[in-house]
Amino acid sequence: MVEWGILIATYLFLGGLAGGLFASTAALDAITRGGIRRTSKLGALVSWVSMAIGLILLLADLGRPEHAFRIMLAPHMESPMAWGAWVIVIFTVLGLAYWLGLSDFGGEPLKPLRSALNRIKDLLGALGSMFGLMTAAYTGILLGFSRQSLWRPWALPVLFTVSGIATGYAVLMYLVHRTGEDVGLSPAGLSKVELIVGVIELLVALLYVATIPTPARGAIASLTSVNGVLFWLGFVAVGLIIGEILLPAISLRTPEKAPSPALVLTTAALVLIGGYILRYAVLYAGQVA
């Protein structure tokens, strides 16, 4: 029986995306020493909005959302969901603060706050990256504390984290393209990062499938099930091999030239679709295995 459905799948995806996007944004911002203010601002905002939507979906999935405050105010701290909720809330606050420090939001009255936040931007970026990746990993750890054999391999949180980074990075590349800011790295360098993340993710994905105990593995490893088709075609073939490996490799062939807008957009779209399908397939297959 499917207890956790589409809302949770989307939430898992958005959590990973938000975490990965923030970490990528803060890293690129650090490399450029704050030289890509518009990109960073956008990256932080998209990350924050993703996380916020994810949280709304999470609430919507609860049987009694009006009681959700208990997780924060009277949590049973042993529960992974309780500490996960704290991680996410802290991440959300850090993300908002980071964005505010870069933005003009609130005009004159908020100026002191904004400049204060801007002054501690490094701290916010470091902590935000930390809590961002914790959020991405947590989406996998959450599933790992369950009876579902498909969710228990330790490679799953790793896969979700790497996938979060990949999706976040793909969005960031699109934002860089949109703002046209100089990131101080060559287009080839940027594509290379994407390619490396893609190869790592592919390896982790294969490792994950290999470490699922045999009777349950078929639910996702076999092409005879819907989830198996989704996993191999949607996630591995389209999202990973084409989106994260082949397309970046194509841009690498013309190292000096920035990739075409169509290519950037296609790459981001494929990676996002793949990342989403990953969460969906694992979540559903886990409950039928």
Add this chain to the structure above:
Amino acid sequence: MTDSSKRDMGVKYAADRIAIERPRLREALDFLVDILAVQRELAREVVSPALEPTLPRVREAARRVGGGRSLLDLVDLPELPPSAWEMIALKILEVIRRHRRDLESHVAIVEGAIKSKRLDIRGLAESLLSGGGELVERESERLGVEAPLMETLSLWLAQTLLRSLSSAIAGEIGFEGWREGRCPVCGSHTRVGYMRGEGRKLYLKCSVCGTEWPFQRIKCPFCGNEDGQTLGFYTLGEDRRFRLYFCERCGRYWKVVDEEEAGGQIPAELYDVWTSHLDAIAKRKGLR
């Protein structure tokens, strides 16, 4: 599992619920649960088949119940073959034996009398209905057994037959013409009732045959008094589940379970025992 064993189980667990609330009733409840189950079994296996031939006549009479005349005012108590009476009596003695080890020697005497056909079983059952206790007294004296044992036996004998009868004609009696506090089937008086549904409609339940019939809320089932000034009820503090009604004109009381408050977990068969604490209160207040 059959429906009847499910039903027995329901009664058994309801008794557990009562016993959790009032542990002192434990033994009485176990006794009651046992006899109810045995009576149901006897009704199914012995009485119903034997009643079959007389049913058309009884059903016809049931439709004429009214104007103060109960079913047994209109027809004689149906006949059962002596072997059936014997079987019923022996089964009932088994139940008594299980719960009253202290009466073992008396039970054995009665059992011997039944097996040697020296006891008028049908007579005992009828004597309860005719209200005359002489036969019971006479028989217990003759056999040298405790009178209460004989009384219990005669009540349960009559009950076994009457319960079958009551359920066989359920649905045949129109209660519109019945405004009595007496049972429309066996004519016994009862002091147990319940209120059911939104409007808290009052029903009385016969403690002998189990028949249930609607009754006016402001009326004494014993003397028919309808004067609201002289009728009233007590409740037990915060506990609104039970009402102890009384009539100042005749000094009698009756016990009513408010099912809207009590929920449906206890079957009406157990209401009399469930409300037994009201009997003590009534006694203290000088009610009969």
Add this chain to the structure above:
Amino acid sequence: MEYGVLVVVDRCIGCRACQVACHVWNGTEAESTEFSPDYTNPPDLTSNVWTVVRFVEMGEGDGLRWYFVKRQCMHCVEPACVAACPTGALHKDKDGIVLWDSKKCIGCRYCVEACPYGVPHFDPLDKTIRKCTFCADRVREGLEPACVAACPTDALIFGSLDEIRARAEEYRAKGHPVYGLEEGGGTSWIYVFPKETAPSDAGLPRLGPETPRERIDKGLLALAMAAVAGLAAWGVSRGKAAPAAQEVKVR
């Protein structure tokens, strides 16, 4: 004192009296609309079906026969459901009974996913989790659980957990497979299987001795590693930037 029940699978005749008893006592009967009213074979536990007798095939050909394994909450010694519950709605009491507090349940269904036995189910009407209560309202009053009281063959034995464990050990010494002494940290309902059968054939999960607490610790470790990775990623990026920035300054 903690309570326990020994399920002696050999003695169960599959009559389902326990199922009926559970419905009758807990009043779960009326709401179960998904099943035939006589409870023949509800396929699984639900929020209204707290116990179910599972029919398991054994042997082959002429030797084919059935045995029957009652399922309900195991009242685990270290319950995964309790560990998972983010609000403490599910809790294990001193007498070993695992209960829920509907007022605290937020309906996240984490317990549903966490329980190794698929026991808790969310009730969309009650908006809370529901499952076997070990008949706490009976056993705390000195009665046996309703299902135990109903069993006609004494396949279910109620007692203190220590006593039940000792009995299970005896059976094990005689060569019976036993389930619940160690699995996942142990359970309060312990099963004695017929010789030559395996608990896993009856759908009981093969759990190692790893307890929920130990698994959570691994989760925390993973979380810490993610934190380090996040910090490191930022730190390395920052480190890359530094020389370039200084060069700019020098020039």
